[in-house]
Amino acid sequence: MARIKGNSQQNVLKGTNKNDRIFGLIGNDTLLGFTGNDILSGGKGIDTLSGGRGNDIYAIDNAKDKIRERRNQGIDTVQASVSFSLSSHLENLTLTGRANLNATGNANANTLIGNRGNNILNGGAGADRMSGGLGNDTYVVDNGGDVVTEAANAGTDLVRANINYTLTNNIENLELSGTGNINGTGNALANTITGNSGNNTLDGGQGSDRLIGGAGNDLYFVDDLSDVVVELANNGIDTVRTTIANYTLPAHVEFLEFIGATGTSGGTGTTGGTTGGTTGGTTGGGTATSGITAIGNALDNIIQGTVGNDLIDGGLGVDRLIGGLGNDTYLVDQTADFVDETVNGGTDLVKAANSYVLRENVENLELVGSGNFDGTGNDLANVITGNSGNNILDGRLGDDTLLGGAGADKLIGGDGLDSLTGGDGADTFVLKELDGDLLTDFNPLEDRIALDQTAFGLTEVLGSVLSASGLLTVADDATATAGTTLANPLAKIIYSSGTGKLFFDANGVVSGLGNGGLIATINNAAGVAPILSNTAFVVDSLI
Structure with a gap:
């Protein structure tokens, strides 16, 4: 092995066909290695190094040093104590010392190795291998074949990628660059993953992760309560x-x-x-x-x-x-x-802090708070519960259960065999069909029954109470269904005080109910029918 040294002048130092060690020392030197696995060190100055054939090693201490290699002249390595970019046909770059240096590759499949400082390693095109060593290192990844290797407890490191990327072991952070719709995936550490302006999918994996989507329509996968998703207003x-x-x-x-x-x-x-x-x-x-x-x-x-x-x-x-x-x-x-x-x-329940109409296939509705809200059902058998305010509860179709709660409520069973409970307060029970609804807690001292003027053929003025002649009270259902011929030929509404059943007589003076029938059954909590007078009924327009 030849050992060749220059001096303080501007030297041209030529090696042999063997494995040479060529040192330029001081001056702007030119070092030529020819064949063999050579070590070329330009020393101080702006040097030009050419190893020729063989697997050569270049020692660089000046960012302006130039290395000239041709294609297929071996696997060459640069050892740099300064930030350095590989020129064409060089394969590997190792940073030395403790300074915060950067290493940049070329179009080849490079191996970049950092030092003990905070390094930026950018492999460039090609499937590169990058290892930062100690320090808080940044890796620039642009190829799916790039491999980043970090040891445990070797600093807080960042990968900056313009492709879909999954963090390898011991890398803490990932930043997506560019504008493409790319994805970022973390590892078992507490990662920070930052998206770009595209539509990103960010998945922190295990650990307490921080996911920052940026602009674009982003998708976040969250698997830990300590994961934090950060989005700004109007960012997709x-x-x-x-x-x-x-x-x-x-x-x-x-x-x-x-x-x-x-x-x-x-x-x-x-x-x-x-x-x-x-x-x-x-x-x-x-x-x-x-x-x-x-x-x-x-x-x-x-x-x-x-x-x-x-x-x-x-x-x-x-x-x-x-x-x-x-x-x-x-x-x-x-x-x-x-x-x-x-x-x-x-069987589903909506709890609403406002007036609400149940959508299809939802069974139950509960009004919450103290506001005067309305609750409306659908064609299912709904359970609709009021709050402490004055509610309008409308079951619509189906065999519904309406529970008014506190407040002066209006309960509308609608079609179907409905159960109406007013609760506390002066409640109004709306009846407009021959459905046989059940009124469970009607209190004639404060509650009222609203009868539809058109449905029951009533002649009283809208908003007025039912006339005394419009109500006939009988002792039992048999008498009620016999009609009003003898007792009160003007009565359209017949109340059976023995059972609490309320009937509509469509015939008037003709025997029987005709096209009429059972309107509702009225019972209090003890199952006893209340005593009713005509003043318990108001005439309204409800259809």
Whole structure:
């Protein structure tokens, strides 16, 4: 092995065909290695180094040093004590010392190795291997074949990638660059993953992760209550998919879906719509078997539940709440909040802090708070419960149960065999059909029965009490159904005081009820029919 040294002048030092060690020392030197596995060190000055054939090692101490290699002239390594970029046909770069230096590769498959400082390693094009060593290192990744290697406890490190990327072991942070729709996945550490301006899927994996989507329609996978999702206002239509049974949607995120404990991340997801208006476009709801608690935010959210018994609260905003199977409970605070249930999707309850109309396939409604709200059913057998305010409860179709609670309530059974309970307060029981509704707690001292003028052929002025001649009270049902021929030929409403049944006589002076029939049954809590007079009834227009 030849050992060749220069001096303080500007030297041209030539090696042999063997493994040479060439040192330029001081001056702007030119070192030529020819064949063999050479070591070339230019020393001080701006040097030009050419190892020729063989696996050469270049020692660089000046960022302006130039290395000239040709194609297929061996596997060459640069050892640099300064920040350095590999020129063409060089394979490997190792940073030396303790300074905060940067290493940049070329189009080849490079190996870049950092020093004990804070390094930026950028492999460039090609499938590169990068290892930062100690220090807080940054890796620039642009190729799916790039491999980043870090040891445990070797600093807080960052990968900056413009491709889909999953953090390898011992790397803390990931930042997506560019504008592409790319995805970032963490590891078992507490990662910070930052998206770009595209539509990103961010999955922190295990650990307490911080996920920052940036602009674009982003999808977040959350598997730990300590995970933090950060979104700014007007930064796209964003979705959280979570395995957490009790989860509150973070600010500025629109959609929430529960994917179950066995759910896995993947894909970019599809969302659509605009904030502040109607939102739409969710994907599947997972395979969970136990219920969740899902809470929205101030935006117009879409929240997807599970097959379990879920509690879903849209929060502020006009929300779409999708419970799926199970006996779900929905908390709504907007009349326009949309509860989306399927046929045979469980027995579901809406708790509303406002007036609300039940959507299809939802069974029960409960008004909460103290406001004077209205609750309206659908074509199912609904249970509708009022609050402490003055409520209007309307069951519509189906055999409904209406519970007024406190307050002066109006209860409208609608079609079907309904059960009406006014509760405390001066309540009004609305009757307009021959359905045989049950009034469970009618109190003639304060409650009233509203009869539809048209349905029962009444002649009294709207809003007035039923005339004394308009009501006939009899002792039993047999007498009631015989008609009003003898007792009171003008009466259209017949009350059987023995049973509490209220009949409509459509015949007038003709024997029997004709096309009339049972209107309702009136009982108090003890099952005893109250004593009624005509003043218990008011005439109204209800159809």
